[in-house]
Amino acid sequence: MPVSVASAWFDGRMEIRGIDNVLVPVGDLGAAVEFYEGALGMAVKFTLPQDGIAVFDVGGEVAGVMVRVDPSAGAQGLSGMRLWLEVPDALAAAAELEGYGVPVLGAPYEVGTGWSVEVADPWGNVIGLTDYVKRPELARPES
Template sequence: MTIMPLGIDNVHFTVADLEAAIGFYEAVGFKLKFRVAAAHMALFAIGGEEPGLVIRQGEDAGGGKFWVEVADAVETRKALEKLGHSTVWLETATGLTVETRDPSGNVLGFADYRKRPELARESLKAP
């Protein structure tokens, strides 16, 4: 049998403070789908796709890195900085990416496809 990944199921981050992390992810545009208080975890929607971001409180916090696609990384950077988050710029083969960190140190990147719009998600392509 050949292993054939079909797509992302969920992305998991460990965080030091669940409440602080929930506030951060809501502030940067993720929608809280549900919480599991007994397990110290929460699940966020990632855009209109079914895979989600799962955050779980634990001692091994801060080692994750995850990028999401946005229409415009420049505007996203402005919004992040207005919220008080420090950012780092990266130029990629497909466009620009702005990275920031959640309160536990996990890296969240927002990547656009300005250099290769034909590769962008259908919902982000110009009509």
Template sequence: MKVLAVDNILVPVGDLTAAREFYGFRLGLRARVDDPERDMILFDTAPSSPGLLLHTAPVDGRGGAVGMRVWLEVEDVTETVTVLRARGVHPMGDPYWVGSGEAVELADPWGNVIGLTDYSGMEP
């Protein structure tokens, strides 16, 4: 698998409104995408760098989010999934559309989630 770049860092939160206030107001990050219908906000971190993608997710017994995810950009998600399956790596589901292209997630042996995405939906 050839990684082109880190796409976004996914941050699960228990409450999107409170997360918007913390990351947007308190930390002063600029929201690139704020989509309540999809339960997500994408905050810019720096020019040409991965963003912080906040989405609602289950929380642990202390009210904390379950864990972060790292997404990597690849050339072609479908092709990459074929190669990974041949190597014994099985994604957590089928590739799906995220607006900019195809995406899929897989877990390492310890449960850490790695997302793969391409930009097949973006104009060159």
């Protein structure tokens, strides 16, 4: 008897331990490295240029952000993919990015933990930067 999708997801048999990697479709590997490393300041963990892949460090965690060349990336404007990253100060991050010429998608806005701001990479993938200034007990420790 086949297992229904609903029961496979909700019967407690699947254990989610955390994020492995977040995959982001991009149109050009070199431009992606320039954006994620240069503008966002994310360290490159490794690249596989022959496969059109680069993986970036996220705060020293095992999980990373993996960009992969996809010829259809960004074809429809903003892709709908949203990745939020924790930063110490979202307002300062927004100002810094604007100083690099990276436009923010809207004014920084207040959330339950502090402030958030969103930017888009050249393919329309939305990267949110959020802080925990209102709930520091939930923030990751400073590195």
